[in-house]
Amino acid sequence: MNRYPRDMAGYGATPPAANWPNGAKIAVQFVLNYEEGGENNILHGDAASEGFLSEITGAQPWQGQRHWNMESLYEYGSRAGFWRVHRILKDIPTTVYGVATALARAPEQVAAMKAAGWEIASHGLKWVEHKDMPADEERAQIKEAIRLHTEVTGTPPRGWYTGRCSMNTVDLAAEEGDLAYISDDYSDDLPYWRRAGGKDQLIIPYTMDCNDMRFSIQAGFTTGEDFEAMLRDAFDVLYAEGQAGAPKMMSIGLHCRLIGRPSRAAALMRALAYMQSHDGVWFATREQIADHWAAEHPPRHGDRPSQMDRETFVEAFGSIFEHSPWIAEGAYELELGPMHDRAAGVHNALSRVFRSASEEQRLGVLTAHPDLAGKLAAAGQLTEESTAEQAGAGLDLLTDDERAMFQDLNAQYVKRHGFPFIIAVKDNDKASILAAFHRRIDNNRDTEFAEACRQVERIAELRLQEKLG
Numbered sequence: 001m002n003r004y005p006r007d008m009a010g011y012g013a014t015p016p017a018a019n020w021p022n023g024a025k026i027a028v029q030f031v032l033n034y035e036e037g038g039e040n041n042i043l044h045g046d047a048a049s050e051g052f053l054s055e056i057t058g059a060q061p062w063q064g065q066r067h068w069n070m071e072s073l074y075e076y077g078s079r080a081g082f083w084r085v086h087r088i089l090k091d092i093p094t095t096v097y098g099v100a101t102a103l104a105r106a107p108e109q110v111a112a113m114k115a116a117g118w119e120i121a122s123h124g125l126k127w128v129e130h131k132d133m134p135a136d137e138e139r140a141q142i143k144e145a146i147r148l149h150t151e152v153t154g155t156p157p158r159g160w161y162t163g164r165c166s167m168n169t170v171d172l173a174a175e176e177g178d179l180a181y182i183s184d185d186y187s188d189d190l191p192y193w194r195r196a197g198g199k200d201q202l203i204i205p206y207t208m209d210c211n212d213m214r215f216s217i218q219a220g221f222t223t224g225e226d227f228e229a230m231l232r233d234a235f236d237v238l239y240a241e242g243q244a245g246a247p248k249m250m251s252i253g254l255h256c257r258l259i260g261r262p263s264r265a266a267a268l269m270r271a272l273a274y275m276q277s278h279d280g281v282w283f284a285t286r287e288q289i290a291d292h293w294a295a296e297h298p299p300r301h302g303d304r305p306s307q308m309d310r311e312t313f314v315e316a317f318g319s320i321f322e323h324s325p326w327i328a329e330g331a332y333e334l335e336l337g338p339m340h341d342r343a344a345g346v347h348n349a350l351s352r353v354f355r356s357a358s359e360e361q362r363l364g365v366l367t368a369h370p371d372l373a374g375k376l377a378a379a380g381q382l383t384e385e386s387t388a389e390q391a392g393a394g395l396d397l398l399t400d401d402e403r404a405m406f407q408d409l410n411a412q413y414v415k416r417h418g419f420p421f422i423i424a425v426k427d428n429d430k431a432s433i434l435a436a437f438h439r440r441i442d443n444n445r446d447t448e449f450a451e452a453c454r455q456v457e458r459i460a461e462l463r464l465q466e467k468l469g
Helices: 068-089 100-104 107-115 135-153 169-176 212-216 224-243 262-276 286-296 310-317 325-332 343-356 359-368 384-392 400-417 430-440 445-468
Strands: 026-034 094-098 119-122 192-196 199-203 248-255 281-283
Touching (some): 068 248, 094 100, 094 107, 107 119, 119 286, 135 169, 169 199, 212 224, 262 281, 343 445, 359 445, 400 430
Parallel strands (some): 026 248
16 A cells, blocks of 8 residues: 555545634643743753754754853742733633643742643653654653653643654643643644544644744744734634634643743733634633533544555545456555545545556446446436436436437447536436537537546546545
8 A cells, every 4th residue: 555644635625614612713731831841951861952942043042051041041930920821821722731840849830830820731751852762762751751741740640742843742642641632733624633642632733823932933934923923813803704604723832931021021911912802703612612622513424435454445536437447456556645624525535546557448437337328327227326326317217309309319429429428417307418419419529528537537536525424
């Protein structure tokens, strides 16, 4: 099997109805990353100082050394920044991404988080890079993060976000934690389910755009107004989509040492006031969003085309192109993935094989199609799909004169072109089919061959929509 693991389709053009509580047009979700005291530091057993997300432009880790400026910049977050953000958001449902070792070094801050009713999710054991970490080591760190988090806060985390993650993180976190959601993902505006760690795991995507981390990178925010404008623009677009009947989720990422600076905190206050001035805004923790989504949209089970074995795939789709299972056999050998698990994806794979086939092979598909209202229909010998399609257009209820007219047209058409007249009857009724018959019968063969092939693909598309939704 040649399979591509990434899901490039998502919900597509028709995302599910979020059905946020009380008919809210948008769910706004604030995340406060608490990392101070969990960053790289030789005091923490790391090989070097931290070099990520600080005020120091172009900071590099200092191997085997402490970095006084870096440490004190992080300490600002715990000593002053946290409390400023806490005063701003203490009455707003907020999720904390708490690094377990940082939380263990912050008893007063943890008490304040709990007093505010904030959700405390896990941000891993340490705020370090995981991309090169062996899976067994990362698994052990996830276990220890959950243990320490539970010890420090009193309850195990229901949410997870490593951030500086590896390709193993989501699977390992799903395996080791009884998690309502994982947020190591940036791929959507809505939660979604995926198979991870051998089970259905809810993913609540996070954000890198509406995130104050952009104050610490070169292509980022310069002033608080930049951040405020980003938040307001994102809110306005998502709120308008919600007014149009497609509510989404807005994530906002904050860091104590960044947004907690007075030069930036004012932008957070203004943006929050702007959002609060609108009706139909649900401020929620990620845990609340996870519980709502699991209740409204539980995971759906069923055979996924990209994961079927060859026999099952051909059995399921071998009749989509009339009497031509070789098309499904060819499609199975293509690079399929999650984006081929719905009708549009399977149709694309099947059509690729059909389009790449020789003219003789495609002619075979055309000639496999029955005449409209022909002798096979009268004898009840059509495939189940063709029978239903012709009946849907009323071709099973023709008068004797109408049937004779169709059979005469069929004979003329086949004599002229060498294959049956083909049209997607689900797109038509008896009158429009007859009109197309008369319009197309005198076309040259090449024109009709191309049109018949297009109609065959359309018939397949309609069959797949009915089969897969």
